[in-house]
Amino acid sequence: MxxxxxxxxxxxxxxxxxxxxxxxxxxxxxxxxxxxxxxxIPGRGDNSLSIAIMGTSADAAARQRAIDAFTRLHPDIRVKVQAIQAVDWKDFFTKILTMVAAGTPPDVVYVATEGAQLFADKLAHPLDEYLRRDAADMAEFFDDVHPSLVEAFMYKGSLFQLPMDWNAANMYYNTTAFGQAGLERPADDWTNVDFRNNLAAMRKARPSDFTPYYWTNRLFGGVVPWLYANDTSFLKETRSAGGDWLWDSFYANDPSRNLRSGGYQWLEPNADDPRVFETFDYLRGLVKDGLGVRPEEGGGSSLVGLFASNRIGTTPAGGYWVQGLHEAGMKENDYDVAFFPKWRSQRHQFGTAGYAIMKTAKDKDAAWEWIKFSASREAMELIFPNPVTTPARRSMVNEALYAGKGPAHWKVFYDTLDKYPTTGPIPAPPQQAAVETALMKNVSLAVSGDERQLKQALESMQRDLELALRRQS
Amino acid sequence: MTTTTERVSTRTPAVPARSRRRPNWNLVLRIVLLMIAAVLTLGPVMWTLSTSLRSPSESFKLPPSFFPWNPDFTSYAQVFRQLDIVLLVLNSALVTGLIAVGQMVTAAMAGYAFANLKFRGRGALFSIVLATMMVPVQVTIVPVFMLIRGMGLSDTLLALILPAIPTAFGTFLMRQYFLGLPTDLAEAASIDGASPWRTFRSVYAPLAVPGMAIVGILAFNFHWNEFFRPLIMTISEQNFTLPLGLVSLQGNLGTGSISVVLAGVVLSMIPALVGFIFGQRALQDGLTAGSGK
Amino acid sequence: MSTTIPRRDRPKQAAKAVKAVKPGTPATSQTASGRHSQRWLAWIFLAPTILGMGLFTLVPIAASVVLAFFRWDIISAPTFVGFDNFAEVVQDPTVRVSFLNTIAFVIVAVALQLGLALALAVMVQEKMPAWLRTFFRSAFFFPLILSAASVSIFMRYLFNEQFGVVNWFLSLAGIPAVPWLTTPGGSAAVVILVYVWQNFGFSFLLFIGGLASIPMETYEAASLDGATGWRKHVYVTLPLLSPTTLLASVMAIISALQVFDQPYVLTRGGPGDSTRTAVMVIFESAFQRLEFGEASAIGVILTLIIMAITAAQFRLSKRFVFYQ
Incomplete structure (x- = not known):
C-alpha cells in the first residue's frame, strides 16, 4: 500500500x-x-532612412557620431545604419540582394567597386540631378578627390556614387627581411625584373619558414595588379561615351581631364591575350622557383599574422592594412610600402567604395542629403579616424593619420593616383559574381603547373568568362 | 586483433586477469591504434585552443604548440569587441532549443501514429515522409524563402525555427523506437478497455522520453552548427547564429587575425562542450542502450 | 536500423525493427470503434508533421519544379522559358564537373567514414578498462559537436602549404611541403579529410550500438567452432552488423551528397572546379548570380539523382543485409 x-x-x-x-x-x-x-531590432519597420554598410555592429556604432552630426544638420531626417556582416563584398551583395528578395531593401547601400556596376545596372538611382543642383556645394569635394576614383562610379554617362574611401594595390615589404637580404628600399620605378631579383635575394637570405612573396587569389590584389602593370587585363576594357557634364563642371582644369569618360565597360573576355599569358607565366615562375606561394582562394586571414611574424617578404595591399598591422604589433619601421613594380606600364589597380541610393528608396532627397553630408570633410573625419582604409579626400591622407603606426612612405598611397593617372578600378561588370568566380577558379591552376596546364587554365578561363558575361545579371 | 578468443563484450569489462602474467598484445596494439586516432581527433582542437591563447604575431609558431603555457587573452577581448557573442549564443540557443523541443514533440506524436495506430495510407504516407529526407535543403530554400516572406517573417529567428520543426528523421527514429517497445504493454492496456489516447498517455508517453531525448540531442547538435540556412535566412547581425558570426571574424581582405578567429571558434565551442558533457551520456546510452543492463 | 533504438527484448525485436518499412503489430484494440478512434488519434498526431512538411518541403519542391521552367532574378518578373534552363545546365561544364565531384566525394568520403568508424568501434568494444573506453568514445564523438564552419576555419590554417602544422609534421618525416589547398588533388583531399574527421563519430556511435546488440552467445558459438580474431569479425560481426551498416551508410550518403559548409569555407570550390559540389552550384547560381530558374533546374536534377541512389541502395540491401 x-x-x-x-x-x-x-x-x-x-x-x-x-x-x-x-x-x-x-x-x-x-x-x-x-x-x-x-x-x-531598433528601427525595424519604421520609415527612417535605412543605410546598409558592410561590417559589424561595432562598425555601425563607429558611425554614430557621424549620424549625430547629420541629425543636428537635418533634424527632420531619421537615419539608421544597418551593419551587415559578410566575408567579402560578393557575400555582402548577396545579402543585399536577399534583402531585396525579402521585400525589405535598404534605402542607401555602401557599395564597393566590385558591385558598382551591378547596382548601377539594376538597383541604384543616379546622382546626376542632385550633383547638377548642388554643384556649388560639391565643388570643394571634387577638388579634394582624384578623378580616377570618381570615374570608377560612372556608368554609361551617369554617376551613381561618390567615393568615400579607396585602396590601391601597393607593395608592402618587410624592412627586416629586406635588410637581411642586403636590399635597399626599391626605387619608385622598380621593374618586375627588379622585383624578382629582390625576392631571390630574400629567398637566399632566409631559405626556410619564410616566403618572399605572399599573395592570395582574389579580385583585389591577386593577379589583376600584375595584369594592369603589364598593360592588359583578363577582360577587354573599353569606355562608354558621356559624362562630360561632370568632368567639365568639376575637373575642367585637371591634367588628366581628357582621359575621363562616361565609365568603364567590360564586355568581352581577354584571357587569350598573349600579355595575359606572359603575366601568368611570370607568376608561375615565381611559384616554381619558390619565390612566391601558390595563392589560396579567399580572404586570407593568415596574412596579418604571417606578415607580422616576419614570415613574409612582400605582399600586395593598400592603406587599409596599416591599422591591422599596428594591432598585430608591428612597429612603424618594421615595414614600408612601395609602388607596385613597373612592367609595360605602371598602371595600378584600385578599389573604392561609396553610398548608392536604391531605386526603391522612399525618400531619395533625404538619401542624397546623407550622401552629401558623408562626403563632407567633417563627416569623413568622424568616420575614418584610423587607417583602416584610405580616405578619398587627398587632404585627409596626411601625417596625422599614420602617426605612430607607419609606414614611413605613406605618401605612396595617394601618389598612386596622382602620379599614375591611368590607374584603374577592379574590373567588375554587372555580372561581377560570375566573372569573379570565372577568374578565381582558374588562377591557382594557371600558376601552379607546367606551361601546358597554364595554357589549359587560360583557355578554360576564357570560356568561363564568356559564359559569365553572357549572363544577364 | 590477432590472437584472441575474447568475446565482444559490451558490459563494463574487467581488466583482463591474464595481463598480470603476460602482456596482452591484442590490447596493447588496440590501445596504441586508438590512441593515434584520438590524438588525430583531438590534436587540431588542442592546437586551436593554444593558438587562440597566443598573440597574433605568435600565431604561426612552428614547431606547433599544443598547450597554452603562457595564455594571452587579448584575442578574446578582441572577439568581444567585434562580436556580440552573448547575443549570438542567445540566438543559437533560442533557435536550437525551440527546434529541438518542437521536433521532440511532433516526432513523438507522428512516430507513435506510424508505429502503433492503424489508418489507411499509413505505408504510403510514411514513405513520403522518408523521401523528404533526401531532398537537399538547397533545393527548397528559395521557395521557403518566398514563403517566409509571405508570412512576414523575413530576417527573423522564426524563419529558421518553423521550417525545421517537421522532421523526417526524428519521425523515423521515434517510429522505430515505439516499434521496439514490447507489445504486451499495449495489449494489457487494451484489455483494460483503454482508449487509444489513454493507452498513449499512460503507457507509451512516459516510455517515450529516452527516445525523445535522442531526437532532441541530435536536433540540437545539427541545428546548433547549421550554417547554410542561417546564411540565407538571416540578414541583420542581430539575428545571426554562432557559426555565421564566426565566419565573419575572418575579415575582409585579410585584415582579420588568425588568433582572433580561433578565439571565436573556441568561444563557440564552449556551449556545445557543456551540452556534450551532459548530453553525451544520454545520447550514447540511447544509441547503445539495451546492452545488457 | 534497429540499433538506434533502446530496446528491451532484443534481438528478435531488432530484426523486426529492421524490416520496419512494414509496420509492426498494431498495439491497441481491434474493435470497430477502436479502429475509428485510432484513426482519429492518428490524424491528430500526424497533423503537425504532415502539415509542416507539406508547407515547408512538399510545396517548395513543387514550386522548385515550376521555377525551373522560368527565368527569374527576383528583381524583375519571372518569364517562362520552357526547357531552356535544363538545356543550359546540362551543357554547363561547371555543373557537370560539380556533379561528378559530388559523386566521387560521396564514394570516397563515405567509404572512409564507415571503414574508420567500424574499425574503431570494433577495437573500442573489445575488452579494455572502462575509463579508457569512455575516453575513446568521447574523443571520437567530440568533432561532431563542432560546427562544420568553424572546423573548416581552423583546418584551413592547419593545411596551409608554407606555415601549416600538417606540412610541418610531414617535413619531420622528410616529406616535402604538400600544396594542400592550392592544387586540385590536394584540396579535394583536404575537403574529404576534414569532412570525415568531423563525421566519422556519428557512424562510430551507430556501430557501437550495433555491436552491443550482437548477442554474446553468437561469439561463444563461433569461438567454439574455432573462429578467432579476424575470421570471427568477418564471419560473425560483419553479417550481424549489416542492418546497422545499412542505416549508417544511408545516413552517411544522404549527408555527404549535400556537402556544402566544408568546401564553401575551405576552398570556395576551387582551385578550378575541383572541390565544387552540386549544392554549391545551386547556391552560387541562385544567390550570387540570381539565376533562380537555373538553380531550381539543377536542384531538380540533383534530387532525382539522390532518389535514384537511395532506391538502388535499398534494392541492394535486400540482397546483402542479413537479418537474424
Missing part, C-alpha cells in the same frame, strides 16, 4: 515537473517573442 501511495506521489510530482517544464518552455517562448520575431 505504501508502494502504491509513493507510486502515485511519484506520478504526481512527475506530472508537476513535466507540467512545469512545458509551462517553462511556453513562458520562455513568449518572453523571447520580440527576439524571435525580430521586433526588438
Amino acid at each position: 505504501t508502494g502504491a501511495t509513493t507510486g502515485r506521489l511519484r506520478e504526481l510530482s512527475r506530472r508537476t515537473a513535466l507540467g512545469a517544464l512545458g509551462a517553462g518552455i511556453v513562458g520562455a517562448t513568449v518572453a523571447s517573442w520580440p527576439r524571435l520575431s525580430g521586433s526588438d
Whole structure:
C-alpha cells in the first residue's frame, strides 16, 4: 500500500515537473517573442532612412557620431545604419540582394567597386540631378578627390556614387627581411625584373619558414595588379561615351581631364591575350622557383599574422592594412610600402567604395542629403579616424593619420593616383559574381603547373568568362 | 586483433586477469591504434585552443604548440569587441532549443501514429515522409524563402525555427523506437478497455522520453552548427547564429587575425562542450542502450 | 536500423525493427470503434508533421519544379522559358564537373567514414578498462559537436602549404611541403579529410550500438567452432552488423551528397572546379548570380539523382543485409 501511495506521489510530482517544464518552455517562448520575431531590432519597420554598410555592429556604432552630426544638420531626417556582416563584398551583395528578395531593401547601400556596376545596372538611382543642383556645394569635394576614383562610379554617362574611401594595390615589404637580404628600399620605378631579383635575394637570405612573396587569389590584389602593370587585363576594357557634364563642371582644369569618360565597360573576355599569358607565366615562375606561394582562394586571414611574424617578404595591399598591422604589433619601421613594380606600364589597380541610393528608396532627397553630408570633410573625419582604409579626400591622407603606426612612405598611397593617372578600378561588370568566380577558379591552376596546364587554365578561363558575361545579371 | 578468443563484450569489462602474467598484445596494439586516432581527433582542437591563447604575431609558431603555457587573452577581448557573442549564443540557443523541443514533440506524436495506430495510407504516407529526407535543403530554400516572406517573417529567428520543426528523421527514429517497445504493454492496456489516447498517455508517453531525448540531442547538435540556412535566412547581425558570426571574424581582405578567429571558434565551442558533457551520456546510452543492463 | 533504438527484448525485436518499412503489430484494440478512434488519434498526431512538411518541403519542391521552367532574378518578373534552363545546365561544364565531384566525394568520403568508424568501434568494444573506453568514445564523438564552419576555419590554417602544422609534421618525416589547398588533388583531399574527421563519430556511435546488440552467445558459438580474431569479425560481426551498416551508410550518403559548409569555407570550390559540389552550384547560381530558374533546374536534377541512389541502395540491401 505504501508502494502504491509513493507510486502515485511519484506520478504526481512527475506530472508537476513535466507540467512545469512545458509551462517553462511556453513562458520562455513568449518572453523571447520580440527576439524571435525580430521586433526588438531598433528601427525595424519604421520609415527612417535605412543605410546598409558592410561590417559589424561595432562598425555601425563607429558611425554614430557621424549620424549625430547629420541629425543636428537635418533634424527632420531619421537615419539608421544597418551593419551587415559578410566575408567579402560578393557575400555582402548577396545579402543585399536577399534583402531585396525579402521585400525589405535598404534605402542607401555602401557599395564597393566590385558591385558598382551591378547596382548601377539594376538597383541604384543616379546622382546626376542632385550633383547638377548642388554643384556649388560639391565643388570643394571634387577638388579634394582624384578623378580616377570618381570615374570608377560612372556608368554609361551617369554617376551613381561618390567615393568615400579607396585602396590601391601597393607593395608592402618587410624592412627586416629586406635588410637581411642586403636590399635597399626599391626605387619608385622598380621593374618586375627588379622585383624578382629582390625576392631571390630574400629567398637566399632566409631559405626556410619564410616566403618572399605572399599573395592570395582574389579580385583585389591577386593577379589583376600584375595584369594592369603589364598593360592588359583578363577582360577587354573599353569606355562608354558621356559624362562630360561632370568632368567639365568639376575637373575642367585637371591634367588628366581628357582621359575621363562616361565609365568603364567590360564586355568581352581577354584571357587569350598573349600579355595575359606572359603575366601568368611570370607568376608561375615565381611559384616554381619558390619565390612566391601558390595563392589560396579567399580572404586570407593568415596574412596579418604571417606578415607580422616576419614570415613574409612582400605582399600586395593598400592603406587599409596599416591599422591591422599596428594591432598585430608591428612597429612603424618594421615595414614600408612601395609602388607596385613597373612592367609595360605602371598602371595600378584600385578599389573604392561609396553610398548608392536604391531605386526603391522612399525618400531619395533625404538619401542624397546623407550622401552629401558623408562626403563632407567633417563627416569623413568622424568616420575614418584610423587607417583602416584610405580616405578619398587627398587632404585627409596626411601625417596625422599614420602617426605612430607607419609606414614611413605613406605618401605612396595617394601618389598612386596622382602620379599614375591611368590607374584603374577592379574590373567588375554587372555580372561581377560570375566573372569573379570565372577568374578565381582558374588562377591557382594557371600558376601552379607546367606551361601546358597554364595554357589549359587560360583557355578554360576564357570560356568561363564568356559564359559569365553572357549572363544577364 | 590477432590472437584472441575474447568475446565482444559490451558490459563494463574487467581488466583482463591474464595481463598480470603476460602482456596482452591484442590490447596493447588496440590501445596504441586508438590512441593515434584520438590524438588525430583531438590534436587540431588542442592546437586551436593554444593558438587562440597566443598573440597574433605568435600565431604561426612552428614547431606547433599544443598547450597554452603562457595564455594571452587579448584575442578574446578582441572577439568581444567585434562580436556580440552573448547575443549570438542567445540566438543559437533560442533557435536550437525551440527546434529541438518542437521536433521532440511532433516526432513523438507522428512516430507513435506510424508505429502503433492503424489508418489507411499509413505505408504510403510514411514513405513520403522518408523521401523528404533526401531532398537537399538547397533545393527548397528559395521557395521557403518566398514563403517566409509571405508570412512576414523575413530576417527573423522564426524563419529558421518553423521550417525545421517537421522532421523526417526524428519521425523515423521515434517510429522505430515505439516499434521496439514490447507489445504486451499495449495489449494489457487494451484489455483494460483503454482508449487509444489513454493507452498513449499512460503507457507509451512516459516510455517515450529516452527516445525523445535522442531526437532532441541530435536536433540540437545539427541545428546548433547549421550554417547554410542561417546564411540565407538571416540578414541583420542581430539575428545571426554562432557559426555565421564566426565566419565573419575572418575579415575582409585579410585584415582579420588568425588568433582572433580561433578565439571565436573556441568561444563557440564552449556551449556545445557543456551540452556534450551532459548530453553525451544520454545520447550514447540511447544509441547503445539495451546492452545488457 | 534497429540499433538506434533502446530496446528491451532484443534481438528478435531488432530484426523486426529492421524490416520496419512494414509496420509492426498494431498495439491497441481491434474493435470497430477502436479502429475509428485510432484513426482519429492518428490524424491528430500526424497533423503537425504532415502539415509542416507539406508547407515547408512538399510545396517548395513543387514550386522548385515550376521555377525551373522560368527565368527569374527576383528583381524583375519571372518569364517562362520552357526547357531552356535544363538545356543550359546540362551543357554547363561547371555543373557537370560539380556533379561528378559530388559523386566521387560521396564514394570516397563515405567509404572512409564507415571503414574508420567500424574499425574503431570494433577495437573500442573489445575488452579494455572502462575509463579508457569512455575516453575513446568521447574523443571520437567530440568533432561532431563542432560546427562544420568553424572546423573548416581552423583546418584551413592547419593545411596551409608554407606555415601549416600538417606540412610541418610531414617535413619531420622528410616529406616535402604538400600544396594542400592550392592544387586540385590536394584540396579535394583536404575537403574529404576534414569532412570525415568531423563525421566519422556519428557512424562510430551507430556501430557501437550495433555491436552491443550482437548477442554474446553468437561469439561463444563461433569461438567454439574455432573462429578467432579476424575470421570471427568477418564471419560473425560483419553479417550481424549489416542492418546497422545499412542505416549508417544511408545516413552517411544522404549527408555527404549535400556537402556544402566544408568546401564553401575551405576552398570556395576551387582551385578550378575541383572541390565544387552540386549544392554549391545551386547556391552560387541562385544567390550570387540570381539565376533562380537555373538553380531550381539543377536542384531538380540533383534530387532525382539522390532518389535514384537511395532506391538502388535499398534494392541492394535486400540482397546483402542479413537479418537474424
